[in-house]
Amino acid sequence: MEFEEKPLESRTVFHGHLIDVEVQQVRTPTGIVAQREIVHHAPAIAILALTADNKMILEKQWRAPIAKTTLEIPAGKLDRRDAADSVHAAKRELNEETRYQAQELKKLSSFYTSVGCMDEYMTLYLATGLTPVENALPQDADEQLALMTVSLDQALAMIKRGEIEDAKTIMAIYYWRGMQNNG
Template sequence: MEFAERPISSKTVFHGHLIDVEVQQVITPSGKKAQREIVHHAPAIAILALTDDNKMILEKQWRAPIANTTLEIPAGKLDQRDADNAVHAAKRELNEETRYEATNLKKISSFYTSIGCMDEYMTIYLATGLKRVTHELPQDQDENLALYEITLPKALEMIELGKIEDAKTIMAIYYWQGMKIRG
């Protein structure tokens, strides 16, 4: 069975600081015309940062798309400072957002964040052996963060109560739970 669609036209309808939006006209495998709206986003990273006393670092911040605050693991997009290097971006974001550096940084997984409309590809890392940085990188001007350290049982309870609703954070917490089960 054929699945690939054939674009017949494409137009960028919005170019922003964070995203670009493209509208494509396509021909489906069955020969029908359809429209596709695609959000282009830079690759991104997220970090499950675990302290030596076995707590995860969460950030509380405002998220305009949902007009509310969220609790999330540290995360950010790759930019010109990273030269397409996700590990560099993870180290940079960990410094900028938490003021820690990790002795150990291990890739957990990579995935598309919202495959129905967006091409953002995110890699989650596990950061352990955290130490305070000696050189603080500047934080993004538009970020306002409050940091929390949460135990695994508390994090699982917060998911159950709807206090943590961010997908990458939930995925990281369930990975952490799996680490505990596996030993």
């Protein structure tokens, strides 16, 4: 069975600081002409940062697309400072957002965040052996973050109660639960 759609025309309808939006006209394998709206986003990283007392760092912040405050793991996009190096981005974001550095930074997984409309590709890291940074990098001027730490049981309960709704954070918590179950 053929799945690939053939683009007939494409135009960028929005170019922004964070995203670009492209509208495509495509022909499906069955011959139907359809429209696709695609959000282009820079690659990104996310970090499951575990403290010495086995708690994860969460960030509370406002998210305009859903008009509410969320609880999330530290994350951010790769930018010109990272030279397309996701490890560099993870170290930088950990410093900027939490003021910690990791003795060990281990890649856990890479994934697309929302394949129905976006090409954002995210890499999830596990950060352990956290120590305060000596040279704090400047935080993004437009970000307001409040940090908290929670145990695995607390994080799982927060998911169940709907207090944590962010997909990357839920994925990281379930990975952490798997780590605990497998020793």
